[in-house]
Amino acid sequence: MFSLKLFSKCCANEWLQVFKVNKETFYFEAGQRIFSEGEVVKGIYFVEKGNIKVLSKAHDKTDKIIRLASTGMILGHRGFNAKRYPVSAEALTQTIVTFIPLNVFLSILKVSPEMVIYLLNFMSDELQEAELRMKNLIILDPKVRIAIILLKLVEVFGYQKKEVKNLLSFTISRTDMANMGGTTYETVIRTLAIFKRDKVISLAGKEIVILNEKKLRQIATGKMKD
């Protein structure tokens, strides 16, 4: 259990007890909201298992995918200085999360410099990640952006350990990919078709197999023009 490991590493025994007493476990099915933008911040979530998309409402009232999350990640930490969550979190698959009330977490932060450092590092990583995506979105070529998204899927969700080699353990919808990449789902589909033609990936229904991760990485870093 991710959160338990983290707290036992960072806290003295008495505070580990505080965590254990105050934590709650929640289960979500695919499509369910873990929390929604605008809700009052009650606490912080640790993803024990599952895949999640973090959404934020844009000016046009549609939700944009801000990041993907999976096992071992923190949710709701953007609420620190806000009264209300600035983003929503929605389960993409069956998900288990551990919840801890904000005041309890803040108390633990006060007595655990290790936890402070962990959190600062986590947020620093997230900041770099967000800025990296920003750069990627500025790059105008959708092919590059979609290659980056595929690599992101590998990074966050990983490969299925079953028969087929390099079959993504979870594939988000083409529409979600378009959302992440700032493009349309038709463009995503066409681009995936090109990648398939070039033997970079293969498609089995909506499922995606990464045939040539090296080549995909070259496309994603702009080292391959076609």
Add this chain to the structure above:
Amino acid sequence: MFSLKLFSKCCANEWLQVFKVNKETFYFEAGQRIFSEGEVVKGIYFVEKGNIKVLSKAHDKTDKIIRLASTGMILGHRGFNAKRYPVSAEALTQTIVTFIPLNVFLSILKVSPEMVIYLLNFMSDELQEAELRMKNLIILDPKVRIAIILLKLVEVFGYQKKEVKNLLSFTISRTDMANMGGTTYETVIRTLAIFKRDKVISLAGKEIVILNEKKLRQIATGKMKD
């Protein structure tokens, strides 16, 4: 002096002394680098005065503008968990910064929960800011994006207090605006011409006067189609 105020608010007297003894002041001219991507992280910077652009190298080897900074902001905090700065900072105007070595700053963090909270809030804000920009970039209309950039210039650099009302105190180049907006400088220039035609702004050379901030805000939030 921004950093002095911050530390005296957050620290007991003895630690304020540690800050005062260890801090250094640096001066930069427009175009000079404060630190560069890839350099070993030595410490953290507080902007006392001046305008700065924070850059990050993209795949195509060109620098992309990640954020703008001005008086009262922190630089170099992305280096917390990294050995080397993941971004560069370049002065846009004459700039004064206070530098404090990382180990000194971390020591102060350990004894000052106030400073921890301040930093967490600052980073939380930055994260939200980055995600907001991400959303904005996903929105495809360059006109909206350029309106957002103009408002950003108002927010970060403010208006000149001289004769002309609502004259931006500092205008970045069209090329820099294009960089921030993920577009070309021609598109920036054309869009500014449209804004001028619609009496939203006026142009005096490269300088920009915001004539109708309300209307600009409507364009930026997509509430105005033309």
Add this chain to the structure above:
DNA sequence: GTGTGAAAATGATTTAAATCATGAATTAAT
């Protein structure tokens, strides 16, 4: 199995923005 709805896939058309090309204006340098 058959039916229904959703998601994926493709083709045709339009459109907006990038690119290319050139010229004007502003700034800096001698």
Add this chain to the structure above:
DNA sequence: ATTAATTCATGATTTAAATCATTTTCACAC
């Protein structure tokens, strides 16, 4: 002041991707 260099400005052309319109495939229910 004159030249050079940089930045700003516009017009013409091309191109890539959005939009629109259908068709196909897949998944789930009955």
